[in-house]
Amino acid sequence: MLTLPAPAKLNLFLHVVGRRQDGYHLLQTVFRLLDFSDELSFRLRDDGLIKLLTPVKGVPENQDLCVRAAKLLKVSSGVKLGVDIVLKKKIPMGGGLGGGSSDAATTLMALNQLWNLNWKNEKLLKLGLQLGADVPIFLFGQNAFAEGIGEKLTAVTLPAAWYLVLVPSVHVSTAEIFSNKELTRNTIPIKIPPFSIWQGHNDLEPVVCGAYPEVSRSLEWLKKLENTTIVTMSGSGACVFAEFPSESEANAAYASIPVEMKGFVARGLDYHPMCKSAK
Numbered sequence: 001m002l003t004l005p006a007p008a009k010l011n012l013f014l015h016v017v018g019r020r021q022d023g024y025h026l027l028q029t030v031f032r033l034l035d036f037s038d039e040l041s042f043r044l045r046d047d048g049l050i051k052l053l054t055p056v057k058g059v060p061e062n063q064d065l066c067v068r069a070a071k072l073l074k075v076s077s078g079v080k081l082g083v084d085i086v087l088k089k090k091i092p093m094g095g096g097l098g099g100g101s102s103d104a105a106t107t108l109m110a111l112n113q114l115w116n117l118n119w120k121n122e123k124l125l126k127l128g129l130q131l132g133a134d135v136p137i138f139l140f141g142q143n144a145f146a147e148g149i150g151e152k153l154t155a156v157t158l159p160a161a162w163y164l165v166l167v168p169s170v171h172v173s174t175a176e177i178f179s180n181k182e183l184t185r186n187t188i189p190i191k192i193p194p195f196s197i198w199q200g201h202n203d204l205e206p207v208v209c210g211a212y213p214e215v216s217r218s219l220e221w222l223k224k225l226e227n228t229t230i231v232t233m234s235g236s237g238a239c240v241f242a243e244f245p246s247e248s249e250a251n252a253a254y255a256s257i258p259v260e261m262k263g264f265v266a267r268g269l270d271y272h273p274m275c276k277s278a279k
């Protein structure tokens with residue numbers, strides 16, 4: 001068994017700067033990888049079948065992003081092998097933390113190895129984008145400024161930071177938020193780095209807060225905390241987070257969350273844990 005992590009991400013800001021003709025939105029965002037991961041294990045099968053031994057509740061096996069990633073790589077490479085996948089989910093689903101996309105990226109990297117394909121990272125990145133706009137960042141393997149729909153990536157160095165992430169108990173559909181009439185799509189594009197991560201905002205946040213009061217309440221609670229450097233929503237929500245310069249400040253804030261709120265503290269990473277530079 002090959003066992004590998006699939007880390008979560010945060011969008012430190014997310015600007016919607018336009019819309020493509022196919023309806024997809026043009027974004028500018030900074031992705032920060034988190035030391036908070038799903039775990040995937042892979043066992044080679046020589047009968048060509050792709051099996052998820054631990055289906056996720058509410059997600060049919062053939063729609064799970066790791067199964068879709070494995071099938072796409074199998075068809076694209078023409079390989080005759082298969083795989084058994086065991087997925088231990090820890091990242092909240094549909095939370096704007098990119099869990100499904102990260103599972104897909106880890107699957108592509110694992111099978112590139114297990115099936116002896118030796119595909120270059122750029123080729124995997126292109127394939128990954130077919131599965132979702134968030135998949136490329138996890139294959140890129142380090143924090144990045146992203147443009148386009150999330151595929152034009154420029155590496156960025158971010159300060160050490162810890163995050164208190166709140167997980168409201170609502171499921172937000174990414175497609176629903178992007179199609180909302182109230183969404184503003186005209187934030188003025190910023191220039192590529194250097195820029196300040198602290199001056200950004202999330203254009204999807206007012207739309208999600210309007211539709212889901214629990215997200216709004218969680219955000220308001222975070223905004224009252226002291227010593228935070230960023231407080232915003234990640235991606236299309238529902239998770240919201242506060243950034244702190246030290247672990248002790250993040251833990252102290254976590255210790256004070258009201259009983260009805262759920263969350264966790266995680267360290268910001270510089271690299272994907274599967275990246276050579278991370279070791």
Ligand SMILES: C[C@@](CO)(OP(=O)(O)O)[C@H](O)COP(=O)(O)OP(=O)(O)OC[C@H]1O[C@@H](n2ccc(N)nc2=O)[C@H](O)[C@@H]1O
Pocket residue numbers: 011014023024025026027029095096097098101131132133134135148149150174175178234235236237
């Ligand atoms: C908003 C972001 C920010 O990082 O993250 P999440 O909140 O999903 O984590 C991403 O852009 C989401 O990426 P991902 O979750 O992979 O989205 P996809 O499956 O590609 O798209 C879901 C749907 O959202 C809409 N969509 C998505 C991305 C984009 N740039 N413009 C869009 O309009 C499209 O309607 C699409 O059908």
Ligand SMILES: Nc1ncnc2c1ncn2[C@@H]1O[C@H](COP(=O)(O)OP(=O)(O)O)[C@@H](O)[C@H]1O
Pocket residue numbers: 056058059063064065066092093094095096097098099100101103174235236237238
């Ligand atoms: N392995 C997976 N993990 C999580 N979600 C998955 C997975 N495979 C498919 N999905 C589907 O993708 C949707 C978005 O999942 P996720 O990536 O966790 O959230 P987000 O796009 O908000 O960051 C889920 O609601 C679920 O229906």
